[in-house]
Amino acid sequence: MIRLRVNGKPVSLPEGSVVAAAIALSGLDATRSSVRGEPRGPLCGMGICFECRATIDGQPHQRTCQIPVRQGMEVSTDAG
Amino acid sequence: MPANFEVVIVGAGPAGLAAASAAVERSRRVLLIDDNPAPGGQIWRGEGRQPPRGVETWLETQVLGPLRPGLLMADRAGVPAQISYEKLILATGARERFLPFPGWTLPSVMGAGGLQALVKGGLAIEGKRVVVAGTGPLLLAVAAYLAKRNARILLVAEQAPRQRVLRFTANLWRQPAKLAQAFSMGRYLALKYRTGLWPVSAHGNGKLEEILLSNSRRLACDYLSCGFGLVPNSELAALLGCRIATGEVLVDEFQRTTRERIWCAGEPTGIGGAELSIIEGRIAGYAATGDRHSATSLFTARMRASRFPREMDSAFSLRPELRRLVHPGTIICRCEDVRFSQLTSHTTWRAMKLHTRCGMGPCQGRVCGPAVEFLLGCAPEGARPPLYPATVSQLALDRQ
Ligand SMILES: Cc1cc2nc3c(=O)[nH]c(=O)nc-3n(C[C@H](O)[C@H](O)[C@H](O)COP(=O)(O)OP(=O)(O)OC[C@H]3O[C@@H](n4cnc5c(N)ncnc54)[C@H](O)[C@@H]3O)c2cc1C
Ligand code: FES
Numbered sequence: 001m002i003r004l005r006v007n008g009k010p011v012s013l014p015e016g017s018v019v020a021a022a023i024a025l026s027g028l029d030a031t032r033s034s035v036r037g038e039p040r041g042p043l044c045g046m047g048i049c050f051e052c053r054a055t056i057d058g059q060p061h062q063r064t065c066q067i068p069v070r071q072g073m074e075v076s077t078d079a080g
Numbered sequence: 081m082p083a084n085f086e087v088v089i090v091g092a093g094p095a096g097l098a099a100a101s102a103a104v105e106r107s108r109r110v111l112l113i114d115d116n117p118a119p120g121g122q123i124w125r126g127e128g129r130q131p132p133r134g135v136e137t138w139l140e141t142q143v144l145g146p147l148r149p150g151l152l153m154a155d156r157a158g159v160p161a162q163i164s165y166e167k168l169i170l171a172t173g174a175r176e177r178f179l180p181f182p183g184w185t186l187p188s189v190m191g192a193g194g195l196q197a198l199v200k201g202g203l204a205i206e207g208k209r210v211v212v213a214g215t216g217p218l219l220l221a222v223a224a225y226l227a228k229r230n231a232r233i234l235l236v237a238e239q240a241p242r243q244r245v246l247r248f249t250a251n252l253w254r255q256p257a258k259l260a261q262a263f264s265m266g267r268y269l270a271l272k273y274r275t276g277l278w279p280v281s282a283h284g285n286g287k288l289e290e291i292l293l294s295n296s297r298r299l300a301c302d303y304l305s306c307g308f309g310l311v312p313n314s315e316l317a318a319l320l321g322c323r324i325a326t327g328e329v330l331v332d333e334f335q336r337t338t339r340e341r342i343w344c345a346g347e348p349t350g351i352g353g354a355e356l357s358i359i360e361g362r363i364a365g366y367a368a369t370g371d372r373h374s375a376t377s378l379f380t381a382r383m384r385a386s387r388f389p390r391e392m393d394s395a396f397s398l399r400p401e402l403r404r405l406v407h408p409g410t411i412i413c414r415c416e417d418v419r420f421s422q423l424t425s426h427t428t429w430r431a432m433k434l435h436t437r438c439g440m441g442p443c444q445g446r447v448c449g450p451a452v453e454f455l456l457g458c459a460p461e462g463a464r465p466p467l468y469p470a471t472v473s474q475l476a477l478d479r480q
Binding site: 013014016017018020021022024025029030031034035036038039040041042043044045046047048049050051053059061065066067068069 | 115116117122126140142158175176178185186187188189190191193194195196197198201202203204286287411414415416417441442443446447
């Protein structure tokens with residue numbers, strides 16, 4: 001199992017999972033707030049729409065549907 | 081210093097993998113690139129496919145566009161990279177077409193293949209109530225997959241009318257095996273399959289709670305998995321100067337584009353499914369490495385495999401009612417939160433971009449472009465460089 005934290009909350013999930021799945025597991029439906037402040041979550045699941053973006057290890061705007069979970073990752077969402 | 085390869089293949093789906101295995105027969109310097117963390121593309125996502133032996137593979141690498149002829153710019157897991165090629169094969173696949181309706185921006189409203197991809201990526205779906213909707217055989221493939229993962233499939237809503245779907249399935253004996261499988265899905269899913277039905281709106285407080293269907297029924301659900309067919313990813317080809325017609329990359333019988341040293345295979349040349357993608361990929365791989373004989377030997381197989389997509393196109397064409405789902409306040413461009421009412425006074429995609437910022441966000445019109453084309457009849461005129469906001473963190477995104 002890979003352990004990481006989403007907005008400080010510890011979650012663990014199988015190797016090969018993507019960060020978007022970890023965010024959902026942490027109890028969040030939204031990954032970001034839109035320009036007008038609406039909650040948004042993943043749409044395409046394949047790196048096209050950018051709706052799933054979040055900050056990973058300090059790097060903002062990462063597409064969480066394309067990035068595999070790694071041990072000790074720190075993920076934070078602006079919609080959290 | 082750019083990395084140097086004889087053959088560079090962009091996209092490691094069925095087409096790109098096939099191209100790589102053909103090219104590596106004659107070349108020792110083949111590079112296969114994919115944005116995904118694993119090879120396989122859309123259909124083989126999460127199946128542990130391996131790239132062919134002898135092929136160098138860069139994953140989590142996104143090709144952004146050309147720097148000059150023969151040189152590509154890429155983002156390799158957050159690090160900028162330059163790649164030089166003698167021959168380039170584009171196998172960039174397709175994405176789903178999303179159509180806006182009130183509530184389509186709520187969290188947990190996703191693409192049909194989109195939800196499937198996330199479940200393959202570890203999203204917990206067991207026991208969740210899922211409605212699969214939109215059009216095309218992909219809906220059944222998705223529903224079957226989610227059911228296997230113990231999702232509760234409440235409904236599979238196909239917008240196409242019953243007669244057209246029946247005519248299509250009557251010909252299934254000569255369809256690719258995968259599809260036949262999807263349609264012989266067993267009693268459980270067959271009971272959930274409805275034709276001539278589509279979602280009208282989605283509702284919920286901060287996330288999806290319920291949908292309204294075209295038969296006026298309301299249905300409470302946890303996920304709406306909704307896609308309206310596929311759109312070729314032809315943007316990279318456009319940036320490289322390859323000629324595109326009605327969204328598809330033009331190629332000759334050897335899968336050669338209108339640009340010197342660039343070939344294209346799979347969905348960007350026209351939606352054709354995995355079987356056709358594989359054949360086209362092999363032809364491109366052989367042709368690019370000068371093996372015209374092996375390439376030519378596959379022409380008949382390609383012809384046979386391309387009959388099916390034409391039939392699929394006519395069976396699952398989009399009904400006009402889907403154009404009338406949007407309200408003036410419905411968001412069309414999700415990146416910039418542009419509403420339908422802001423777009424209707426403009427007649428070209430260019431004017432919409434200039435005046436409303438529609439299509440100017442990080443997705444660069446990949447989601448709203450096909451939607452605007454369907455709703456208002458004006459199509460994006462081609463991609464602008466760079467293909468993606470370079471290394472996402474560096475460019476315009478920072479202002480948000
Ligand atoms: C979401 C989705 C789900 C699908 N599911 C099924 C299914 O279950 N069954 C079925 O029969 N068909 C499915 N399809 C149809 C699918 O298009 C074909 O069956 C098949 O995968 C096409 O193969 P391909 O190699 O042409 O393209 P793809 O499989 O789409 O592969 C293209 C690859 O190129 C990569 N790529 C694109 N642009 C870049 C870039 N700029 N830089 C780096 N990499 C890039 C992508 O990440 C992708 O891996 C699905 C399509 C989609 C969009
Ligand atoms: S869900 Fe679309 S980019 Fe991640």
